[in-house]
Amino acid sequence: KSAMVYQRIPDVIAVSPDWPLAFESGHWEGCANGQLLVTGKYSAQWVKRDGHWLIRGEVYVSLEGHGEGKKQKAIP
16 A cells, blocks of 8 residues: 655745745645646745744645545535
């Protein structure tokens, strides 16, 4: 069994001119054995501390996928 590998692909990165904060959003994908299994959208909040950017919070939403855990019908 191969481990899942997740990759984030940023679409937008906005850095505040007034505070040590940044916002990132884009899409992500998860692959195993070279096969794309799940994709979705994400957003992340960054904070700059002592000259280094650190992630403060993240939200990931799975929108398309294959394999175990996939529901047949969406909840309205």
